[in-house]
Amino acid sequence: MTDRIANSELRSKLMSADEAAQFINNGDTVGMSGFTGAAYPKALPTAIADKAKEFHSKGDEFKINVLTGASTAPDCDGVLAEADAINYRMPYQSDPIMRGKVNSAEMKYQDIHLSHSGLQVEQGFFGNIDVAVIEVTRITEEGHLIPSSGVGNNIEYLEEADKVILEVNEWQSLDLEGMADIYRVPHLPNRTPIPINNVGDRIGNTYIQIDTNKVVAVVETNAPDRNSPFKEPDEISKQIAGNFLDFLEAEVAAGRLAYDRFIMQSGVGNVPNAVMAGLLDSKFENIQAYTEVVQDGMLDLIDAGKMTVSSATSFALSPEYAEKMNAEAKKYRDHLVLRPLQISNSPEVIRRMGLISSNGLIEADIYGNVNSTHVGGTRIMNGIGGSGDFTRNAFASTFISPSVAKDGAISAIVPFASHIDHTEHDAMVIITEYGFADLRGLAPRDRVKKMIAVAHPDYRPLLEEYYERAAKNKFLQTPHDLATAFDFHVNLAEKGSMKG
Amino acid sequence: MTDRIANSELRSKLMSADEAAQFINNGDTVGMSGFTGAAYPKALPTAIADKAKEFHSKGDEFKINVLTGASTAPDCDGVLAEADAINYRMPYQSDPIMRGKVNSAEMKYQDIHLSHSGLQVEQGFFGNIDVAVIEVTRITEEGHLIPSSGVGNNIEYLEEADKVILEVNEWQSLDLEGMADIYRVPHLPNRTPIPINNVGDRIGNTYIQIDTNKVVAVVETNAPDRNSPFKEPDEISKQIAGNFLDFLEAEVAAGRLAYDRFIMQSGVGNVPNAVMAGLLDSKFENIQAYTEVVQDGMLDLIDAGKMTVSSATSFALSPEYAEKMNAEAKKYRDHLVLRPLQISNSPEVIRRMGLISSNGLIEADIYGNVNSTHVGGTRIMNGIGGSGDFTRNAFASTFISPSVAKDGAISAIVPFASHIDHTEHDAMVIITEYGFADLRGLAPRDRVKKMIAVAHPDYRPLLEEYYERAAKNKFLQTPHDLATAFDFHVNLAEKGSMKG
Known part of the structure; x- marks a missing residue:
């Protein structure tokens, strides 16, 4: 060798x-x-x-x-x-x-x-x-x-x-x-x-x-990359992907997006996989990705002639797709560019491209502040990664997540995010299996109803209750009742569920 | 006419x-x-x-x-x-x-x-x-x-x-x-x-x-611009400015900054005025500003031959300096460029310039998350302005503020910021009259001591008490005790002082 x-x-x-x-x-x-x-x-x-x-x-x-x-x-x-x-x-x-x-x-x-x-x-x-x-x-x-x-x-x-x-x-x-x-x-x-x-x-x-x-x-x-196995998207992931595609269709209807040459950025995971599967059957053509990693779904889109090029800094492929890549790299390299991280994640280039970003979240609050990193504000999962680079500089930024985790014990929509990685100034569209909350052009108070609508039905009354209490505050740009703002999280720590 | x-x-x-x-x-x-x-x-x-x-x-x-x-x-x-x-x-x-x-x-x-x-x-x-x-x-x-x-x-x-x-x-x-x-x-x-x-x-x-x-x-x-009157910097502002200059000197000592052609960005206010007065007597030469507004202090620096050029999108001058500008615009226009906001605040250009940003804050928490906008999390003052554009893309980002407001009833350093405009990923250096807290290269836990050191002495024991409680959490990437995280703010609302 x-x-x-x-x-x-x-x-x-x-x-x-x-x-x-x-x-x-x-x-x-x-x-x-x-x-x-x-x-x-x-x-x-x-x-x-x-x-x-x-x-x-x-x-x-x-x-x-x-x-x-x-x-x-x-x-x-x-x-x-x-x-x-x-x-x-x-x-x-x-x-x-x-x-x-x-x-x-x-x-x-x-x-x-x-x-x-x-x-x-x-x-x-x-x-x-x-x-x-x-x-x-x-x-x-x-x-x-x-x-x-x-x-x-x-x-x-x-x-x-x-x-x-x-x-x-x-x-x-x-x-x-x-x-x-x-x-x-x-x-x-x-x-x-x-x-x-x-x-x-x-x-x-x-x-x-x-x-x-x-x-x-x-x-x-002589050793393989880590290559996390690919998981077949579950029903919830497919619903979220459907709502993401509905958001794209709404952008087309509003004249802000074309079916031709849509540029995506995508985090890694189950839901993005479902989104890419959805794009396979969509009206979008000549899709491009300016993103961090090349994923299985992108190779499928390339194979189907739906994606022309993906720019990233590395692969994040399943073992099956890594083998495919090793066998067909000569073919794929016409459609893939691997760049240094300072360029794949460059605010300069991202803003120039006008892409739609799509990243996961742990929780978002009723005003659209997003926690990407810490469960309960203290326990870090992975990290912010490039989500800040893309969210801040995207044409439109989206966050996608199931509305609940741990069999419903954790709500993805909370009164106050227990750690904030993306602020209300950056997060634009929050998508769960219940729809998409488009926060663009809205004052904080006007976002609450939209955010509660994408929460899990079990949590909607609790969130409404919080907002009613918050709205008694003397100051109403961003109503809060700070004494009870973290009750969801305190409940989770003490009683094992945000419901208390 | x-x-x-x-x-x-x-x-x-x-x-x-x-x-x-x-x-x-x-x-x-x-x-x-x-x-x-x-x-x-x-x-x-x-x-x-x-x-x-x-x-x-x-x-x-x-x-x-x-x-x-x-x-x-x-x-x-x-x-x-x-x-x-x-x-x-x-x-x-x-x-x-x-x-x-x-x-x-x-x-x-x-x-x-x-x-x-x-x-x-x-x-x-x-x-x-x-x-x-x-x-x-x-x-x-x-x-x-x-x-x-x-x-x-x-x-x-x-x-x-x-x-x-x-x-x-x-x-x-x-x-x-x-x-x-x-x-x-x-x-x-x-x-x-x-x-x-x-x-x-x-x-x-x-x-x-x-x-x-x-x-x-x-x-x-035929009417003048608003022209807020200039306030002579007070003692606290001068101390903060001194600490900002100490930070610059430390950067020079570390080989990360040169005395020649330092590029500044500066928010508006009393402390920035004091900073610019301090720069007049400093070793820094051929200072440049890539910033939002042209301020009195910049005209002084230009007059003194210390500043070569300031790029901004508008003026923010006192009545006296606005008159000076109207009389001598022909002279100043060799040193000033007014750009569209998309360019003065462009992440692309800001990151290219390698500037040191300097903006005010309402409060920062013990991990360096910054609230620039909302008193008590609910009452908006002005807004984030361009502070996010500059903070995220600066060579190094600083925030400057007196350690207390309202005769000591409000601490600028708190356990948990009641609104977050700049996250722990963005804010690098927090400066008060008690020194500068350089958070670069530090895990969250290692930032706490530095943040408490720049808090007002009256609040240090309260902050230490909070951190001791927080450090009993099971998860310690970012220790918090969410049940009491907003006690400072609840005290302020109920008793008129964060001290309770």
Whole structure:
């Protein structure tokens, strides 16, 4: 497999993951590739975790700070968290073991807008980057890196790190070459416009150029991406998807959207899958996506001739679709562009595109403030990810969610959101299985009725009761009764249900 | 004065404000010029208010929707609100009478990011724009408009409105001509990069081109802008300004900022004035501002040779400095650029510039979530203005505020912000007279100590008590005790002080 390492200087640095882990020291800040379970390093995390365990068994300290593109996988975030090898982590995670350690205060986690993450690394907000650990598909003769299934913050970590460790993963298709579009936004104070006018515009190279002198190790791997299995959409998801499509149809009817060349952004999950299945049978043609991740549904839309191009920073495919991608990457790369995170999530480009964003939520309050991250205001699930980048800069922003969770114990519509990630200034349309609440052009008071209409019927009387109490306030721009604003959440914590 | 109306077609439409008001009907949506007390129409609002009163006296309905650039003045927002002539208002207001009507639910107010406002007008979110009422300095022979002391959303209103009413204000200096840089971001789906690479770049025309056929009336006025009097900074403001400068010095020491060509954005008020006075005596040279409004302090910095250029969308000057501007506009226009709001507040350009933002707040919570708008979560003061545009896209975002208000009855640092306009993902540095809390790179738990350190000493024990209680929560990413999270606010409402 060393034909994937065509550069002789770098080939001479081949070693095992355990040997490479020697370059990572206690207290180091390590920038890793990896985005939504794709393109993360497959070998070094376990080697680092083993090293940490060895240190800990001797009573010695060993913790590093880990910066990535977004979530990774059990064999990356999972093993490192399990070994208590992480002091600080940013910008997004979704691993169950890591989530537990974060919520029990055994490690620190900062939840950052993805478009800020690489930018703030280059601005020095996280101190020196000691090591970059980056997965690639192949190294060219010139020592250029061909990205694997994602780009994320790789450029920033490769540039800023003192030392670089490369993982060359044979599992990744060589036909991925040509899918990445590597463009470097110049550092401050020399930033210039990002010259993307259309979703599919290619403005850079197919490879990442690096300082090969910084490479201290090259490790060969052959392991699949995380690849969460695809779940067949359930009935509720299909209803929500139907309401999302109704919203799109209403936009067309209002003259604000065309059937041709609609641009979507989509979070990951069950409901987005249902939305994409719905688009397959819709009147929309030449659909484009300017988004974070390439999902199963997009490959279906491409196969059906309904989607012309999807621009993202990585894959988030099921095992079945990952195999399909590995077999047919040559075909799909005509329709896919993988960009650095600073560009896939760029406020500049997003606002230019005029897309409709669609992201999940944990809860929204009666005025449209959205909590994307913390159950009960205290327990973080994953993180804000890129939802803020897209929501703020979309043509129209939507949030999609079932109206209840945990068999009805948790309502997605609450009097006051217990953590706010998207404010009333940003969230425009809230969609559940009961319809869509279009909050655009409405003063806060006029949003309440619409929000209650998309709540689960069990919760509507409780929400109306709250609003009646709130409306007795002396000040009525955004009526609240703060003494009881969190009763839903207090009930949940004390009695196991928001109903009390 | 009709030499200010060089176009004969438009001169033929000269009439009184009362005559022009006939073109405005009950239920109309009216887009007006006006931004922070500058460049608002001086005559039509009173004429419309009189018309409304006449209708109301007969028992007839008369209410319009008013869209502007930002706040206006007593003779615009004030008279219209007083006459109950407004149904709906966006995107920002600061008039005491209007604020009262909004908080008593006698009119509707939607508080919108300023960079969204014009964009959403052209996207049709506010329905048809019936009339635009726009103040100008002069009309050229070709029928082009020379903007007066601000640009705001004028282009969007002029383009989208069915009918246009122009006010030509003789009070405005003819030497303002050349200060405005009118560039039209193409409508979706044809938006292109905004070609500004440096604060002072001029990329458009000095005039606004319009469809003169839509002009139904031209009205002559001779009246000053609102011009809030300048207040000499008090001791607390000077201390806050000192802490802001300490923060800048720390950035220089960390290698993240240079003394040369620092780019600032600044909200309006007493503390920003003190900051600019502090910059006069600082080591910073060739200061630039990419901001919303030109303030007194910026003219002082220009006069002192410390500031090379300020880019904004309007003036916000004291009467004394407005006179100075009227007398010396020819000199200042070499250092000032007035841009359309979509460009002064463009996330694209702001992120490209790498500026340090600085805005006021009503309260921030112990994790750095910021309330800019609502006292006690219900009573709106002014609005978010452009603070979201700048905060989200700044190199580093700061918020400045005295630690207490109302003789200590209100703390600026609270357990849970009662309304959230800027989330923990956006606010980076909180500055009071007690120092600066730099939250960058910190997990939420690690921010608490820093936030409490900048609280007023009277409130520190109460905040510590809350955090101790919160830290007993089972989930510790963002510890809270929701049952008591709003006790400060409940105390204030019930007992007149957050201390209880």
